[in-house]
């Protein structure tokens with residue numbers, strides 16, 4: 001059975017991001033995936049202190065000096081076959097909770113551990129205002145994922161104007177992703 005980690009962030013448990021997440025997860029489960037959901041807003045994640053001379057001790061030992069929920073989430077991602085990243089769009093970017101987590105993840109993984117390299121990912125950005133900024137948000141995500149050697153299998157923009165047809169379609173997207181996780185994306189970049 002494929003293990004898929006779904007890491008998502010919004011403070012709203014019934015918002016656009018949560019409903020997109022739920023639909024995608026329902027498709028993953030239908031396809032038989034073992035799903036671990038991580039709601040970043042419920043976790044304690046401090047921001048990177050850029051310790052030492054700025055490069056941090058993580059450069060040498062691959063671990064962050066801050067004692068919070070970071071290490072446990074990192075391990076869950078490392079054990080997953082695929083990772084789905086879902087964020088509400090704030091200022092055309094990922095949420096603050098995601099930024100704090102992502103910065104530390106990239107330092108540990110891209111520079112030292114390489115535990116996430118080659119993971120096949122899906123990006124989903126949920127913008128509930130004007131709808132602008134989903135592309136910039138996912139571009140930021142993809143830049144970081146690329147630093148860590150991950151590969152993006154799809155990029156899905158959810159806005160309140162397309163939610164009526166995109167959110168229901170996410171169940172099918174989740175199912176297809178789980179079914180084709182091993183073979184569906186063979187491109188390296």
Ligand SMILES: Cc1cc2nc3c(=O)[nH]c(=O)nc-3n(C[C@H](O)[C@H](O)[C@H](O)COP(=O)(O)O)c2cc1C
Pocket residue numbers: 010011012014015016017018088089090091092093126127128129130131132133
């Ligand atoms: C600080 C802040 C910045 C936001 N920036 C954007 C934005 O750039 N584009 C957009 O369409 N909506 C923006 N929004 C609206 C959120 O994307 C909207 O609240 C969205 O529904 C969040 O997902 P949720 O329903 O899961 O909370 C912003 C909201 C906040 C609080």
